[in-house]
Structures are given as structure tokens and as C-alpha cells.
Amino acid sequence: MRVRFGPSGLPRANGLVEGLRQLKSMGFDACELDFVDGFWMNKEEAEKLRPSVDAMSISLRAHAPFYATLTQSDPLKAKRSVAMIHHTANLIHLAGGEGITVHPGFLMGRSRDEVLKVVRERLKEVEERLERNAIRVTIGIENVGNAREFGGSIDDVIEVCRLSRMAYPVIDWAHVQSTCDGCLRSEEDYIHFLSLVEKRLGREALEKTRYHFSAVEYSEGLERRHLSYRQGDMNLQHLLDALCATGVENALIISESPDMDSHLEMLGLVRAMEAAGGCD
Secondary structure, three states: OEEEEEEEOOOOOOOHHHHHHHHHHHOOOEEEEEOOOOOOOOHHHHHHHHHHHHHHOOEEEEEOOOOOOOOOOOHHHHHHHHHHHHHHHHHHHHOOOOEEEEOOOOOOOOOHHHHHHHHHHHHHHHHHHHHHOOOOOEEEEEOOOEOOOOOOOHHHHHHHHOOOOOEEEEEEHHHHHHHOOOOOOOHHHHHHHHHHHHHHHOHHHHHHOEEEEOEEEEEOOEEEEEEOHHHOOOOHHHHHHHHHHOOOOEEEEEEOOOOHHHHHHHHHHHHHHHHOOOOO
16 A cells, blocks of 8 residues: 655745655655635646656645635625635646545535535536636545534535545544544544445545544534644554555545644654555
8 A cells, every 4th residue: 555645734935846845855745735714826836836746746735715615505605616616626737736625515504405405516517617627636525523514424525425526535534533522543443434435435436535634632523623643542553554454555644733743753654654564
């Protein structure tokens, strides 16, 4: 099994290309650009980034703005959300990346079935725009850290992905841990969710599923804040062992820890597994 691992966020102090070089020099081979609060990179900068992404063999993703959701039914807000998702996809496409991450949205007093109908419409609009502009990236649907909200379960994410030929899960394990109040305690607990994806979406979808990982503070089914790796009850080794047990060939894990020491500690676990022969 090959595991690509890197942080959420790109060092930008001395330019984007230098940020990539810094990550590569530390041993990372993946990164998720963070557009959650807005777009800080334009098309020209994305195009200039591509040669370095290719040369360094870094798997690049981007997280769409938080307010770009798939559950908007108001025509103007829906149009803006689709446009922001399209723009995120275009930037990562120009930069040579592989996919984007999107939060599904909110119930806003509606039933789950009503929300899924809206999501189907938004996804169709996104797909049409991407295909019309020859933008070839995957749409990652991330579970959220609120058990009472739409997207707060892997079941919701799977149902959204069933509506689209471009959408695949992005499992945020800190959000899983928050919404199940600490159910991730062993390799078998991770296998349960991985097997759920494979059973309902198929083997190809499991191979294209991406992962977020960090320690987390949570209570009453709600994520409170990310923690440094050693502060929480999350164990990356359990995930790595589960990926091996389910036969995943290529995994991409993005660390959402709040500090570089945590990123590097988890990277050490990944590289130690590789040095020991991977899943052998």
C-alpha cells in the first residue's frame, strides 16, 4: 500500500512554489490548499504552481469555501455556491491537483430526503460546469463534525456520492470520532467505516476515498476543536492498519492538526510502516 501524507495548508511566506519545496524537504508528498475562508490564489498563480507540483510528485487538493455548500435551495445562494465550487475545482485543475473537498451543507429545518433532492440538483449543475470546461478533478464530500446536522454521518456522505459520478467520500476521522462520541478505539472500528464505503459504493470508490486526520476535542456529538496529536484519543496507526486490512492500494491522508510537530509525528508513523514493508 502506498500512503501519501501531508498537511492542510501550504506555507506561503516566500511564495507558493517555495512552500511546496518546504513541504517536500520535510518528507510530505500531499497537501490540501485551504480556501475555506475565501480564495487567496488566482488562476495565474495556480498555473505557475503546476510545474512544481508535477516535478515534486505532490498530490494536491483544495478545500472549497465553507459557505459553498450543496444544500442551498435559494436560487441566488445556490448559484454562488456552484460558482465557488467550480472555481475551486478550476484552480486545483490548473495547479495540477487531483480533487477538491466540499462540505455537503445544512438541513435548515428540512427533512433528509428533501435535502438530498436539492443536493442532486446542485451536483448536476456542478458536473455540467466541470464537464463543459474540461475540468477533470474529483469532488470529495466530507462528513461534518455535528451528529445532528446533514453530513454528520458516513451514511449521508455515501448517499450524496451515489448521486454523482464525480463524487467520492472524504472521511474526516476527527469528525467521525466527534459524532460517535469516541467510537474509534481500534483497527476494527476504522474497518467498519471503510467496509461501509466499499459495500455501498464499490471498490473503486474506496480507492478514491480520501482522509482527513487529527486529534480532536468533542462532546455530545459535536466537534469542539482540533488538538495536537498526543493530546487526543485518535491513533493514526489504527487507520493505517485498517487500510492495510481492507486491501487499499493507494491512500491519501491530510493532517488537520494545528501544529507542524503533529504533522511530522504522524508522517513518521507513515514512513515507519513503509520502511517495515508496508502491509506485509
